[in-house]
Amino acid sequence: MLKKYLIYSLAILFPGFLAGQTQEAVFSLPDTLTFKESIQIGLENNRNYQKALLDEDKAKYQRNEIRGAGLPQLSAYGNYNNFIDVYPQAIPGGGFFGGDPEDINVIAFGVPQSLKAGFQLNQLIYSNSYLIGLKAAKTGEEFYRLLAQQSEESVIHEIAMNYLSTIQLHLQRENLLATIDQLEGLEKILKAQYENDLARKVDLNRVTVNLTSVRSELENLDIGIYQREGYLKLVMGIPVDTPINLDRSVADMNTVVKNFQISGFNVADRKDMQILGVQEQLYEYEYKNIKAENQPQLFGFADFNKNAFSQQFDFLSTNKSWYQGFLIGLKLEIPIFDGLQTRNKAAQSKVKAQQLQLDRIQAEDAANLEYQSALNKYYNSLSTLNSLEENLALAKDVLRETELLYKEALSPLTDLLDAESTERQAQSNYNNQIIQVRIAQLDILNSSGKIKNLTL
Template identity: 35%
Template sequence: MKRIMLTLILLMGIGGYTSYAQSELTLQECLKYALANNQQLARTRMEEDMGRYKTSEVRARALPQVSAQGQYTNNIKQQVLAVPGEFLGGEPGTTALLKAGTKHNVAVSGALTQTIFDQSVFTGLKAAKAGEEYYAMQTYQSEETVIYNVTQLYYNALVSREKITVLDANIAQMTKLVETTASQVENGLAKKIDLDRMRVNLTNYKTQRTQAQNQFQIQSNQLKQQMGMPVATSLELPKASFKEIESKATEVDFGGMSLDNRIEYRLLKKQEELQQYQKKAYQAEYYPSLSLGGNYSYNGISNKFDLLKSKSGGSTASWYDMASVNLTLKIPIFDGWARRSRVRQSEVTLRQLSKDVEATTLQLNTQYENAKLQVQNNLNTIKAQRENVDLANEVYSSTQNNYNLGLANLTDLLDAETSLVSAQNNYNEALLQYKLAELDIIKSNGNLKSLVK
């Protein structure tokens, strides 16, 4: 059932790149699954969507701004104006009270504003587009991080499983030896203390096997977490061809490290570009701005609530409209040197970014050179450990034959077996370190995406 669930997840998450049930996932398949399901990567892609929406928001500042509103007013208590009585034919020296306005007022209006010139808007549009590119580059960096982490965990899991295979072989050998020696003890041909020592070694191997199995399970769970795969899902890895890894190790191509291929460097350069736009935005505050505006309103007044009735229906309402066009010019004169301070702050930030670029350049070049040294060292280690495994095999086989013939004691046999296990594990570890160093070379060349193809 878990196998079926895993296949369905793969079909949905990777776009159905396989048409049959997969019981084992290759590195490429794990990477494709991770790129489709890693949660942090999904969040970064949402940030990229956010960048596009921010560009649209800034672009809106250069487009016409249109608004409309309607208002109804009921003057429950109308304002009273005091005027001299003689104005209304009264006695001089008296005061007459007049109601101002009407009881019911309705107003419908609309406004249009269009920016003609605003340097900050034009600079903001360029900055928003650069910001959109920055978010896309962040997504690219997150994808590279996922590829790098999944590949590391994948190789670690393969080597851990190979250690289990080595221990299984040694447990099988020791089990047979224990059975043979137990039979010899019964027939008085071997000492019981030798049998006890073999059983102690067998128990130690089984304990190591349990520990190795737990380590493999932990690494498998970490791999599934990085892939975005539910931890309860069954994940099987194909049997590693360590001989193939060794044969390919001699064909390593260092290529050439180009800073323009490193996303870390490109992100810093894009930050510099964005900061340049920020500086220009502050400088744009020195420029005057010009905008065109227009307003239109239609108003109705009446002392009765008959605004919607026609004149022929006996309405007492009066309607009139108003319209205006305006051209607004704003000229900044003095702001207490606030603009100048903001410009100088942006200049300091640019200098800081320049130092970050220098430090990152040095760091990336150092990483590349160290990765090359690691590959060379690991190639030598692989060769030495391969020879060591062959030699340990010969020693163990010879010692076992001598032990069976009574020409070697048990201590020699157990020491030879321990040396063989150690040589095999060291060889597998050397292959792992080579693959990790090779991964750093691929990263330095900016070719991590090639692992997915």
């Protein structure tokens, strides 16, 4: 038990104590991290999504708090009075106190010291405002639930986009490595030919310059890959120094790109539209709650207490007399006139509801435009991909024929270098376009509210 409180105290005094302990946790990732696995890990560890889930829990507690206002409210109280001078009271003369009726008798009623202790019970019996508040609290839970789902979709989309962008950079790197292998082989051949006076120095220098340029491009690309992978890990909520190896089959034309199915579009499937619908309900409850402020409310109450009186402080004496008091009652509150405050508050609520209606119409138009733009982007990307596929095939043929001609001394080195550069660019463009098609697919899923299909 002592150890438990010691650790708790350290956590309060040094906030980094427990944080330092959790940071030492090591993530164990598969040898090859698939697309779905990265999304699943992100949903388990992304900080923003975890915060959204906590907001959902907080909404449940808020609803319980509102519900608690309708339950019995019991409290204990105590009251000790020590009158240094007992308050005087003025009464007319005559009667029981004697004297002239025109006189004023000043008498000290009460004793110098008194002690009172008891219990007070209050119970709400009827309040339309309370009933509306319960309904609004339940709708508030739905609101935060949708916000959590929207955060989940946002995390899925962001991980997917960064996953594909990282794969795109890796495909470019593979292309550069293949080019470097070709140039290194060509450089060895030219060096041997130059040493035997079969090739010119300028030809060897050209290959060396190209090789240096491609290696420099590879170094810059490695920096970009490191940064992109680091951001992907950040979105997934894992330490940035965790080794990661992505599954590149996500860019496979045969298994992924060509099998994509476009489903129907329904604007009501989007979480942002559902959130606006819940906000509309909340504004309706807000308006009803404001109107309910002018309606009667009924409360019940009870008070049980013990009283003692004395000339001096001797309340702890065993023979002290205590006098019991017990009270029950009802309290009815009927608002009559509040300076038109409630009326103007209700009018403000109506205006906010009208503004929300305009926001909803605009959001629907924007959602339709986003979906149509995603479709156009997808079809254009597919068309461009087909063209680049044909272009890549032609570039490979040109490179192959140029290599044969160069080996037979029928084509200059410049033609070979140009063909190699053209083939490398065609391959890079083709790889990039595959990713663009996949990104366009993500845009369709995201704009139609079906991005969670990636986890199925």
